Amino acid sequence: VVIVGDTVQLADSDAWIDLGAIAKGYIGDRLVEFLVGRGVAGALIDLGGDVVTFGSRQDGSPWRIGVREPVAGSSELIGVLEVSEASVISSGVYERQLVVDGVSYHHILDPFTGMPACSDVVSATVVADSAVLGEGLSTIAVLFGSELAAGLFERTNGFIGAVLVLENGDVLEFGDVRLIR
Amino acid sequence: LKSNKFWLLILGGIVVLSAVAAMLLGHVQSSYALIYKDNVLTDTVNLSSVIEPYNIDVLGSGGVNILKIERGRIRMSRANCPDRICVRQGWKSGGITPIVCLPNRVVVTFDGIGSGVDIDAVVG
Numbered sequence: 565v566v567i568v569g570d571t572v573q574l575a576d577s578d579a580w581i582d583l584g585a586i587a588k589g590y591i592g593d594r595l596v597e598f599l600v601g602r603g604v605a606g607a608l609i610d611l612g613g614d615v616v617t618f619g620s621r622q623d624g625s626p627w628r629i630g631v632r633e634p635v636a637g638s639s640e641l642i643g644v645l646e647v648s649e650a651s652v653i654s655s656g657v658y659e660r661q662l663v664v665d666g667v668s669y670h671h672i673l674d675p676f677t678g679m680p681a682c683s684d685v686v687s688a689t690v691v692a693d694s695a696v697l698g699e700g701l702s703t704i705a706v707l708f709g710s711e712l713a714a715g716l717f718e719r720t721n722g723f724i725g726a727v728l729v730l731e732n733g734d735v736l737e738f739g740d741v742r743l744i745r
Numbered sequence: 746l747k748s749n750k751f752w753l754l755i756l757g758g759i760v761v762l763s764a765v766a767a768m769l770l771g772h773v774q775s776s777y778a779l780i781y782k783d784n785v786l787t788d789t790v791n792l793s794s795v796i797e798p799y800n801i802d803v804l805g806s807g808g809v810n811i812l813k814i815e816r817g818r819i820r821m822s823r824a825n826c827p828d829r830i831c832v833r834q835g836w837k838s839g840g841i842t843p844i845v846c847l848p849n850r851v852v853v854t855f856d857g858i859g860s861g862v863d864i865d866a867v868v869g
Binding site: 608610613614615621627628629630631632633634641644652653654656687689 | 863864865866867868869
């Protein structure tokens with residue numbers, strides 16, 4: 565990796581950077597800036613599975629965001645999060661899978677091995693004060709597991725809370741969020 | 746043995762009748778369509794109790810919208826707005842996504858079983 569100022573380049577011409585993990589969040593954060601700049605008092609931006617909010621509902625109550633259960637094709641919720649002025653970002657290994665010779669490979673890849681992540685977390689929903697931060701933290705939780713994520717959550721500025729669903733079905737809550745069931 | 750056959754027939758009959766009842770009654774969940782014009786609620790339709798299909802004409806601030814209503818579902822069938830995104834949304838039976846005609850300021854939201862009442866969005 566060649567770093568010059570704020571520019572990053574990969575030395576290997578066959579490699580490229582995939583911004584899939586954070587692009588939606590980055591766009592969400594820029595949309596918030598745009599809308600606030602135009603005098604909008606509050607909005608919920610649904611980026612298709614990820615949500616960015618600022619302000620609150622018209623009646624002043626917090627936004628209510630449902631968290632889907634981590635089962636492919638399911639529309640069931642495991643609970644609802646109430647948030648204001650925050651992004652709610654999910655990463656999971658239960659959608660977007662490729663099956664080859666009966667083995668399924670999901671889309672979140674471990675940068676150290678190039679293989680799909682293999683941790684105890686099947687779904688991570690992070691509430692953070694910016695969408696890009698939420699994208700980063702939720703992807704890391706799925707990549708490296710609940711133990712590493714718990715430590716990272718604690719020492720990250722801008723982290724508000726998280727809900728992790730583990731492989732064994734356990735639902736863990738972190739920080740300042742409560743999953744209303 | 747005869748008595749056993751009799752009770753088996755009765756039991757079989759109950760199973761068949763239950764299955765038919767479940768097919769007829771269980772098919773349509775209770776769901777209400779709330780129709781707003783210029784942010785004001787103008788109509789509430791219990792979709793599960795609709796017997797004959799009918800239309801509702803909504804004269805919004807920007808033009809005319811025609812809602813088509815059948816048992817368990819509703820759609821925007823015609824609109825004089827420029828893009829007709831509302832018409833392309835097709836039939837809806839509930840859920841958290843409303844039917845919206847932004848140019849004419851007509852909105853249809855859903856309330857009731859399976860509608861995700863009081864939820865603004867879903868992640869995951």
